[in-house]
Amino acid sequence: MGHDVTLPERSRGVIALREESCTSCMVCARECPDWCIYIDSHKETEPATAEGARPRTRHVLDRFAIDYALCMYCGICIEVCPWDALFWSPEYDHPSTDVLGLTHERDTLGVWMRSVPSRPTQTG
Amino acid sequence: MTPDALLHLVNEITGATTADSFGTPTVDLAVDAWLTSAAALRDDPRTDMDYFDWLSAYDDGDAGLAVVARVWSVALRHGSVLRARVSRDGGALPSLTGVWAGAAWHERETHEMFGIEFEGHPDLAPLLLSEGFNGHPLRKEFGLASRAAKEWPGAKEPGESVAGRKRPLGLPSGDRWGTT
Numbered sequence: 001m002g003h004d005v006t007l008p009e010r011s012r013g014v015i016a017l018r019e020e021s022c023t024s025c026m027v028c029a030r031e032c033p034d035w036c037i038y039i040d041s042h043k044e045t046e047p048a049t050a051e052g053a054r055p056r057t058r059h060v061l062d063r064f065a066i067d068y069a070l071c072m073y074c075g076i077c078i079e080v081c082p083w084d085a086l087f088w089s090p091e092y093d094h095p096s097t098d099v100l101g102l103t104h105e106r107d108t109l110g111v112w113m114r115s116v117p118s119r120p121t122q123t124g
Numbered sequence: 125m126t127p128d129a130l131l132h133l134v135n136e137i138t139g140a141t142t143a144d145s146f147g148t149p150t151v152d153l154a155v156d157a158w159l160t161s162a163a164a165l166r167d168d169p170r171t172d173m174d175y176f177d178w179l180s181a182y183d184d185g186d187a188g189l190a191v192v193a194r195v196w197s198v199a200l201r202h203g204s205v206l207r208a209r210v211s212r213d214g215g216a217l218p219s220l221t222g223v224w225a226g227a228a229w230h231e232r233e234t235h236e237m238f239g240i241e242f243e244g245h246p247d248l249a250p251l252l253l254s255e256g257f258n259g260h261p262l263r264k265e266f267g268l269a270s271r272a273a274k275e276w277p278g279a280k281e282p283g284e285s286v287a288g289r290k291r292p293l294g295l296p297s298g299d300r301w302g303t304t
Contacts, residue, residue: 026281029278032278041285042284
């Protein structure tokens with residue numbers, strides 16, 4: 001489906017994920033009024049890098065998906081994300097003929113980062 | 125007219141407590157003043173609120189059910205919000221259909237969604253719900269089947285892929301959904 005449409009760059013078409021910023025903190029999934037964000041993660045221990053230091057535990061994201069069949073595009077997940085990992089993208093062309101096809105996984109959510117405007121709008 | 129002047133005017137015409145709500149006067153009316161005050165705001169040339177915008181309600185817990193209506197003056201470009209509280213059990217309010225005919229659909233919807241009677245309404249048949257639907261979906265005690273059927277995605281802890289014990293906020297507690 002391709003349409004020759006010019007949209008303002010800050011149009012709210014879809015929600016994109018910058019995966020490297022996500023810490024799997026679960027805040028977006030818990031704040032989502034529609035319960036449409038699914039996150040799986042596991043812990044990994046990194047060995048100490050210096051003498052006397054402790055090994056560090058970090059969370060590794062296994063799954064990040066948004067079910068756009070349920071999402072009402074309220075943007076609360078973007079607002080509450082403490083790590084700036086979620087963004088509005090102007091891309092809107094993501095329909096499906098199958099309801100399960102509206103659940104988009106992190107790879108697709110990541111691709112939409114390409115159209116996210118680079119800086120926030122300056123306001124007075 | 126400034127918001128402040130309109131607030132005082134609405135208060136003067138209705139004689140009821142009027143508060144500013146984001147620049148719109150919100151007047152709390154007694155049930156027996158509901159019709160007369162609405163008609164007065166419509167007919168007084170200073171308010172001239174001839175346009176009925178909408179009517180709905182909200183569940184205010186122990187304080188009962190609040191019916192809210194917004195009216196507007198097309199000519200003067202100002203409006204007011206009317207509010208009246210009714211009992212949860214058998215709450216009733218006179219129908220506004222004699223003042224603004226357009227209130228009929230709004231009162232039908234509010235009747236089925238909250239179980240509020242509108243006395244004098246020509247036909248309170250269900251508007252959106254199917255025939256024989258049991259319950260009033262916009263009351264807080266009405267359990268959301270979709271919430272009971274679906275697992276909360278936020279129950280997992282960071283770094284876990286199985287649900288923990290965390291429960292969603294803002295939803296009824298207890299073992300049974302729909303109980304508070």
